[in-house]
Amino acid sequence: MFSESRTTHPGGKSSVKTYREALNEALRQEMRRDPTVIVLGEEVSGGAGCPGERDAYGGVFGVTKGLLPEFGAERVLDTPISESAIVGAAAGAANNGLRPVAELMFFDFIGVCFDQIFNQAAKFRYMFGGKSRTPMVLRATVGAGFRAGAQHSNMLHPIVTHIPGLKVVLPATPYDAKGLLIQAIRDEDPVIFLEHKLLYDLKGEVPDEPYAIPFGEAAFHREGDDVTIVAISAMLHKALAAADELAKEGISCDLIDPRTTSPLDEEAILESVEVTGRLVVVDEGNPRCGLAADIAALVAERAFHALRAPVRTVTAPHTPVPFAPELEDAYIPSVEKIVAAVREVLEA
Amino acid sequence: MFSESRTTHPGGKSSVKTYREALNEALRQEMRRDPTVIVLGEEVSGGAGCPGERDAYGGVFGVTKGLLPEFGAERVLDTPISESAIVGAAAGAANNGLRPVAELMFFDFIGVCFDQIFNQAAKFRYMFGGKSRTPMVLRATVGAGFRAGAQHSNMLHPIVTHIPGLKVVLPATPYDAKGLLIQAIRDEDPVIFLEHKLLYDLKGEVPDEPYAIPFGEAAFHREGDDVTIVAISAMLHKALAAADELAKEGISCDLIDPRTTSPLDEEAILESVEVTGRLVVVDEGNPRCGLAADIAALVAERAFHALRAPVRTVTAPHTPVPFAPELEDAYIPSVEKIVAAVREVLEA
Amino acid sequence: MNYAPDFLLRAYRTMRTIRAFEERCVVEFEKGNIPGFVHVSAGQEAVAVAACIDLDDKDVIASTHRGHGHCIAKGCDVVGMMKEIMGRATGLCKGKGGSMHIADIDKGMLGANAIVGGGPPLANGAALAAKTLKTGRIALSFGGDGSANQGTVLEALNFAVVFRLPHVFVFENNGYAEGTAASYAIGAESLTERNRAFGLPAECVDGIDFFATYEVMKRAIDRARRGEGPSAIEALCVRFDGHYIGDPQRYRAKGEVERARAEQDCLKRFRERVTAEGWLEEEALDRIDAEVAALIDRAVEEALAAPRPDPATDLLSDVYHSY
Amino acid sequence: MNYAPDFLLRAYRTMRTIRAFEERCVVEFEKGNIPGFVHVSAGQEAVAVAACIDLDDKDVIASTHRGHGHCIAKGCDVVGMMKEIMGRATGLCKGKGGSMHIADIDKGMLGANAIVGGGPPLANGAALAAKTLKTGRIALSFGGDGSANQGTVLEALNFAVVFRLPHVFVFENNGYAEGTAASYAIGAESLTERNRAFGLPAECVDGIDFFATYEVMKRAIDRARRGEGPSAIEALCVRFDGHYIGDPQRYRAKGEVERARAEQDCLKRFRERVTAEGWLEEEALDRIDAEVAALIDRAVEEALAAPRPDPATDLLSDVYHSY
Numbered sequence A, B: 001m002f003s004e005s006r007t008t009h010p011g012g013k014s015s016v017k018t019y020r021e022a023l024n025e026a027l028r029q030e031m032r033r034d035p036t037v038i039v040l041g042e043e044v045s046g047g048a049g050c051p052g053e054r055d056a057y058g059g060v061f062g063v064t065k066g067l068l069p070e071f072g073a074e075r076v077l078d079t080p081i082s083e084s085a086i087v088g089a090a091a092g093a094a095n096n097g098l099r100p101v102a103e104l105m106f107f108d109f110i111g112v113c114f115d116q117i118f119n120q121a122a123k124f125r126y127m128f129g130g131k132s133r134t135p136m137v138l139r140a141t142v143g144a145g146f147r148a149g150a151q152h153s154n155m156l157h158p159i160v161t162h163i164p165g166l167k168v169v170l171p172a173t174p175y176d177a178k179g180l181l182i183q184a185i186r187d188e189d190p191v192i193f194l195e196h197k198l199l200y201d202l203k204g205e206v207p208d209e210p211y212a213i214p215f216g217e218a219a220f221h222r223e224g225d226d227v228t229i230v231a232i233s234a235m236l237h238k239a240l241a242a243a244d245e246l247a248k249e250g251i252s253c254d255l256i257d258p259r260t261t262s263p264l265d266e267e268a269i270l271e272s273v274e275v276t277g278r279l280v281v282v283d284e285g286n287p288r289c290g291l292a293a294d295i296a297a298l299v300a301e302r303a304f305h306a307l308r309a310p311v312r313t314v315t316a317p318h319t320p321v322p323f324a325p326e327l328e329d330a331y332i333p334s335v336e337k338i339v340a341a342v343r344e345v346l347e348a
Numbered sequence C, D: 001m002n003y004a005p006d007f008l009l010r011a012y013r014t015m016r017t018i019r020a021f022e023e024r025c026v027v028e029f030e031k032g033n034i035p036g037f038v039h040v041s042a043g044q045e046a047v048a049v050a051a052c053i054d055l056d057d058k059d060v061i062a063s064t065h066r067g068h069g070h071c072i073a074k075g076c077d078v079v080g081m082m083k084e085i086m087g088r089a090t091g092l093c094k095g096k097g098g099s100m101h102i103a104d105i106d107k108g109m110l111g112a113n114a115i116v117g118g119g120p121p122l123a124n125g126a127a128l129a130a131k132t133l134k135t136g137r138i139a140l141s142f143g144g145d146g147s148a149n150q151g152t153v154l155e156a157l158n159f160a161v162v163f164r165l166p167h168v169f170v171f172e173n174n175g176y177a178e179g180t181a182a183s184y185a186i187g188a189e190s191l192t193e194r195n196r197a198f199g200l201p202a203e204c205v206d207g208i209d210f211f212a213t214y215e216v217m218k219r220a221i222d223r224a225r226r227g228e229g230p231s232a233i234e235a236l237c238v239r240f241d242g243h244y245i246g247d248p249q250r251y252r253a254k255g256e257v258e259r260a261r262a263e264q265d266c267l268k269r270f271r272e273r274v275t276a277e278g279w280l281e282e283e284a285l286d287r288i289d290a291e292v293a294a295l296i297d298r299a300v301e302e303a304l305a306a307p308r309p310d311p312a313t314d315l316l317s318d319v320y321h322s323y
């Protein structure tokens, strides 16, 4: 089942694919269509300079598998561990005729290359008076649940959402993964494309043909008029479970996945709250200056008169991501917490 | 006049000092008191290795002037242009007996050293199960209005406020500058200390003796019951002007400067809104996932029932900082915009 | 080497244009006509021109906070530049960039850069595009002695070597990074040896001597164009002015600047050489000086008369291609 | 050099402990007793031990994602380590860190580091503290061949030279960074030459040979202790396992790992040497093997029985000293 959205999906055949496969297909199809699309990053194929096989990894999560054999080392570049050089190369190349898809492996590594992202790629167009085009994609994995600890489990989407000049995408389904990645590659602006590491094996029906999902268009996953739930990335699935549980009690939720945090489909959220009068925002990121606060503030400012209860945000706590499974599980917003938040806003 | 706050300022003599002088005095007094306090950064004295004078700059804004002559090159270190090495050195030294005050010059340079800040210094204590202490201060200048363009004029406080493990301080007055910097140096956690470049010449009465202003305690600059205005850093002064203008029309504002965004004095804001029922948040940062949204969300979640009007945020737009004076002036929240926002929430 | 008169005239005109532009920037800044803070490159003209004179519009340079000279050497319109630096709507970047972010993509000028070390990774990208698309273009980045200690620059060197990118790294060693000596901040005995150890040809040249510098640049550029990979050039030069306009420069020795202006002026050296060798006549050079002076006068005049940006239309535009 | 039997026994015991610990990690991981992903250092023991054996608790090391060996060599309690890696409340970091963030400040172990290149800037800090406070301590950082291309590491080298910090940079070159060859990713012909060009003594050593490695380390450490500044050591070594436990290692040659285990085992080499020289008896070494095996059994047993953290009390604590 496709996520419902204002975008109509393409006709033609479709098949069940994982999120990983959907991403891989998007890359493959765009690389076939457009010879200026290149992929670069650490281990995007794997085996560079080694005595064994090339394409040994195809990305640490296997997303870029098979690209090297098909497109060759000129278009699939395994790089040294030099993230500033990777992002800089992508940004510079994007201004000079390529459409690079750079991979940062874990988005937690943003700290060693943030300048090239936020001061360079993001600002070129504005600083240069509109004359620059930076059609680059920066792919990376985000999120907790992998027992990978404090330096490999962050979301960090609020940090890039904050930055003018960047677009920020967080697909939650295989369908969205393919369509949004194709849009990201075709887009003329720098796009931060964040894949949740717990979603790679998620399956869903995905059209075989290429299709692009426009940015700034939310997907509507459940319709209801008691409460609006906004959830993104892996949290969509927790929110779906919560909505289904609540449905059993006759509570109907309007469940919206913005899919892109920049641009944000403000209208979808505001229109929903106009109807429900109640808002729960679920986000796996940390709370302070986070996405949940951003959306809560939007509603408090622009749909206040429709609000019939306090806004509720369900987020990770203001702590790093802990390693121990018990702690990590408690860190990540749970279905129970979402259900409880919905009940609270209904009772308020 | 001191800013009013729950902190009582020390007795003894005081004198009129600039924000710059207040910061310099804080550094000097703490360095005298505690031999483990060191200062490092680019041009913190200036003239290293040069044929001319040492202490040629004393910091590009003169804040660290005179420290080298008094404390010597062992405690006042001019560094190469290597921000990751600077922050890493501070974090590593802080775990080994020093209290480094590192300077990043412009906070816009965070992009080349963000990993050492957010993945290292900020997370040590948690990752190491509470066994680490990282008493370091990272000073930097923030803000627009200097005609310095897109890469030297950002606020970026939301990005560090987002990160668990960091404390974030933005003094708006000479009195707060001194007291908060002393607290920052004595604090056992990593502190991001952000000085607004338009404030360095601001004058105010400052006690001559050392004093520390606790973090997480807002300062109350005007008392009123029509509307709560929250404003930080240079925006406090715009908000003061707005409040004074509104006072002429009989509109009384409760004007709160949180002074630290992490920890945030949530109670001060919530209590005020309980009385006024109306909130305007003024922040020079960009709007998305910004501080204004953070505070608006706090109130929408925790003081909703007191709210009698939509929350209004007055921020910079979602653009880089432009160079041309006309554009930069329009970028920065103005007194007129604050006044208009207050009128709006009063009319709503 | 044999230099065509045309080449020499072009080199001289460009160097003189930079000098006159920079000197005028100081004047206009002090008059209050230029906002912000401005870093001029007077004294370093020979490096900029030697590096760029053989490049064409499709080759790409990445510059620094001290970028006016690189812009002019790369062919940017000085009137558009002056307008930009004065924050005018018709400036090269519509007044949104200013001195520290001036750029002209059409001229292969990928921007000044207010982040020390910001440019070399970007120039790698331009070089990568050239290599992948087989355009035969090259990229060239500028950086100061201070920038050489920035991690982004060091990793960019290695990256360029690994991918054999057509990228010439130019390090303008003017002895200072703000008020810190290059010899203090670079721990290595020799920046050039350190560069070379990254696995690319590295040379050190007297950046006051246009001809020596040109020859070194040419070798590196030709090599890059032949697809043989990157090179690194350290050009020793002198900054005639402060780090920024208004810098009291207390860290410099007394008389240092005066001596440098008298004895280490690349323009004077150029003039002496070309007239001594009988390659050009004094009169031709004087004529250029006069023409350049007139051009700069016109640039300032036009810039002062140029419209200022309008917040209503210009503040929010140009952030995205579409949003 | 003359080695006291005591020293040799200690070296052997530590190396054996690392080997046994790592081999057991693989077993326990595969049983599902260790969550997350884990990088073991079997094969590289000689480097860790040679680097740390002369350090005391007050000296500081900064480690990497492949840090168990460094921890053990620095004197961390293996029971506490196993608990940590299993995510237990009584682990070295209360289960909050895990394999990639294990640390023990009391033992001068400033943390594994899941960010490649994260450690060297931090070790500079420890070295700076030692220098400023004149404690006579030194700092030592570990990094892989892959980490050598990270800008943070390169600038940390220069920074250490500028301030003459008592910091020994150890680069464990095991030929691979994940599935990328060191020879591919390091553009320079020689990492050691590149290091040396930063202005510090640099050496390359056979990291399989404990004795050779120890001598090189000792020179560097003594030098640092004498206040003569940093050094960089590249130790050539072999990673017996995959990049992470479970890595199919398709990028390695067929038979490569088996050959390495047979021919390039630092523990076997050590044994051969000490017995051939008549420095130690086989029995003494066997006894150590047995004792270590028992210790690791006990570590696993205790770890499996150890309490798990309680979200109610442990999730929100330890973020700040005070807030």
Ligand SMILES: Cc1ncc(C[n+]2csc(CCOP(=O)(O)OP(=O)(O)O)c2C)c(N)n1
Pocket: B042, B081, B083, B105, B109, B112, C065, C066, C114, C115, C116, C117, C143, C144, C145, C146, C147, C148, C174, C176, C177, C178, C243
């Ligand atoms: C990342 C970063 N750090 C510090 C600065 C502040 N800064 C601007 S120019 C400069 C000195 C640069 O020296 P050098 O590279 O030698 O260039 P020069 O000014 O001599 O042309 C410094 C420290 C900056 N702009 N960016």
Ligand SMILES: Cc1ncc(C[n+]2csc(CCOP(=O)(O)OP(=O)(O)O)c2C)c(N)n1
Pocket: A042, A081, A083, A105, A109, A112, D065, D066, D114, D115, D116, D117, D143, D144, D145, D146, D147, D148, D174, D176, D177, D178, D239, D243
């Ligand atoms: C900044 C950063 N980039 C990439 C990674 C992913 N990563 C983890 S280990 C590793 C390889 C490191 O290779 P090397 O330094 O040789 O150490 P080894 O694994 O061989 O011990 C990579 C790429 C990371 N953790 N951090």
Ligand SMILES: [Mg+2]
Pocket: C144, C145, C146, C172, C173, C174, C175, C176, C177, C178
């Ligand atoms: Mg310089």
Ligand SMILES: [Mg+2]
Pocket: D144, D145, D146, D172, D173, D174, D175, D176, D177, D178
């Ligand atoms: Mg390795």
